[in-house]
Amino acid sequence: xxxxxxxxxxxxxxxxxxxxxxxxxxxxxxxxxxxxxxxxxxxxxxxxxxxxxxxxxxxxxxxxxxxxxxxxxxxxxxxxxxxxxxxxxxxxxxxxxxxxxxxxxxxxxxxxxxxxxxxxxxxxxxxxxxxxxxxxxxxxxxxxxxxxxxxxxxxxxxxxxxxxxxxxxxxxxxxxxxxxxxxxxxxxxxxxxxxxxxxxxxxxxxxxxxxxxxxxxxxxxxxxxxxxxxxxxxxxxxxxxxxxxxxxxxxxxxxxxxxxxxxxxxxxxxxxxxxxxxxxxxxxxxxxxxxxxxxxxxxxxxxxxxxxxxxx
Numbered sequence: 001x002x003x004x005x006x007x008x009x010x011x012x013x014x015x016x017x018x019x020x021x022x023x024x025x026x027x028x029x030x031x032x033x034x035x036x037x038x039x040x041x042x043x044x045x046x047x048x049x050x051x052x053x054x055x056x057x058x059x060x061x062x063x064x065x066x067x068x069x070x071x072x073x074x075x076x077x078x079x080x081x082x083x084x085x086x087x088x089x090x091x092x093x094x095x096x097x098x099x100x101x102x103x104x105x106x107x108x109x110x111x112x113x114x115x116x117x118x119x120x121x122x123x124x125x126x127x128x129x130x131x132x133x134x135x136x137x138x139x140x141x142x143x144x145x146x147x148x149x150x151x152x153x154x155x156x157x158x159x160x161x162x163x164x165x166x167x168x169x170x171x172x173x174x175x176x177x178x179x180x181x182x183x184x185x186x187x188x189x190x191x192x193x194x195x196x197x198x199x200x201x202x203x204x205x206x207x208x209x210x211x212x213x214x215x216x217x218x219x220x221x222x223x224x225x226x227x228x229x230x231x232x233x234x235x236x237x238x239x240x241x242x243x244x245x246x247x248x249x250x251x252x253x254x255x256x257x258x259x260x261x262x263x264x265x266x267x268x269x270x271x272x273x274x275x276x277x278x279x280x281x282x283x284x285x286x287x288x289x290x291x292x293x294x295x296x297x298x299x300x301x302x303x304x305x306x307x308x309x310x311x312x
Contacts (some may be wrong), residue, residue: 001073002193003300020086028119032044032265053294055299056287056290056291057250057287057291059171059283059284059287060078060079060287060288060290060291061073061074061075061076061078061284062074062283063077063078063282063284063285064283064284064285064287065281065282065283065284066283067281072167074284078284078285078287078288079288079292081285081286081288082285082289082292084285087264087267087272088272088289090264091267091268091269091271091272092269094179094265094266094267094268094269095248095251095268095269095270095293097179097181098179098183098186098247098268099244099247099248101179101180101183102182102183102186102187102190102243102247103240103244103247104241105183105187105238106187106190106194106243107194107236107239107240109187109191110190110191110192110194110195110197110198110239111194111198111232111236111239112213113131113191113195114194114195114198114199114202115198115202115224115228117131117195117199118199118202118203125308128199130143131191131192131195132192132195132196133192134189134191134192135189135192135193137189139189139252140256142185142188142189142252142253143185143252143253143256143257144256146181146184146185146188146253146257147172147257150171150172150181150185150257152168152169152170153168156171156184157169158168172257172258172262173261173262174262175263175265178258178261178262178265178266181257182253182254182257182266185253185257186246186250186253187246189248190243191241194239194242194243197238197239197242198232198235198239199236201230201231201232201234201235201236201238202228202235204230204231205227205228205231208222209231210227213227229257233308233309234308236308237304237305237308237309240304240308241301241304244297244300244301244304245297245301248269248270248293248296248297249270249293249297250268250270251268251270251271251274254266254267254268254270254271255271255274260275267290269292269293270293272289273289273290273293274286274288276289
C-alpha cells in the first residue's frame with residue numbers, strides 16, 4: 001500500500017519594497033534580534049544619559065529656578081551672561097590648568113609603568129594588583145585621605161618635601177599650590193586605570209615586530225619610537241580622552257578638600273556649575289555652564305582623535 005506524497009507547503013515570500021525591508025530586518029540571522037538583545041541597555045541609556053542631556057540643553061535656554069518658581073524661555077541670555085561673567089572665565093582658566101596639568105603626567109607615568117609591567121619580571125602579577133589598589137578605593141575616601149597627606153605636617157611634606165631641603169608647603173591653603181595638589185591626587189587615582197588600558201594595548205602588539213626590529217639593529221629607543229608608539233596610538237587616544245573627561249568633570253575632590261578655596265583658586269568649572277545650580281538655585285544658568293563644558297570636552301576629544309588617528 002502506497003501513501004500519497006503530501007504537498008509541501010511553503011511560506012509565502014513577501015514581495016515588493018516592504019517585503020524586502022521586512023525580510024532583511026526580521027530574518028533568523030538579521031539585525032532585529034541583535035537589536036532586541038541590546039534594547040534594555042539602550043533604554044537605560046536613553047533614560048539616564050540621553051534624556052538628561054537633552055533636558056539640560058532645554059534648561060540652558062530658560063531661567064528655571066525652584067526658589068522663584070520661574071521657568072521662562074530666555075533664549076541665549078544665559079550664554080551671554082556666561083561670556084561676561086569673570087567668575088566663569090576664571091573657573092574655565094583653572095579647569096584648563098587642572099586638566100592639561102593632569103592628563104600629561106597621567107599618560108607619561110601610566111605608559112612607563114605599563115611598559116615595565118609588560119616585561120617578564122618576577123612578581124609582575126603582585127605589582128599589578130598593588131598598583132590597581134588606588135582605583136578601587138571609594139571616590140569619597142580619596143580626597144579625605146589626601147587632606148591628611150597634604151597637611152603641613154602630613155606625609156607629603158615630611159617624607160618628600162623636607163628631605164629634599166625645602167620648607168613645608170601649605171598645599172591646600174596656598175593659592176599657588178592647591179591646583180598642583182589636585183593634580184597629584186587626581187593622577188594617583190587615575191593612573192592605575194590607565195595602566196590597565198595601556199597593558200591591554202601593549203599585549204596586542206605582535207612580538208614578531210620587535211624581533212624584526214632587533215634583526216635590523218634597532219635599539220630599544222628606536223623600537224619604542226617606531227614600533228610601540230605607532231601601534232599604541234588608538235590606546236593613547238583612549239587614555240587621553242578618558243583622563244581628560246574624568247578630570248574635567250571632577251567635583252568630589254574640590255568639594256571635599258577645599259570647597260573652591262583658598263580665594264576661589266580651586267573653583268573649577270564643575271564646582272562653578274554645582275554652586276550655581278544647587279547653592280544659588282539658578283538651574284538655567286548652571287545648565288548653560290554644563291553645556292559649555294560638554295562642548296569643550298567634545299572639541300578636545302575631536303582634536304585628540306585628529307592627533308592620534310592612525311593611517312591604516
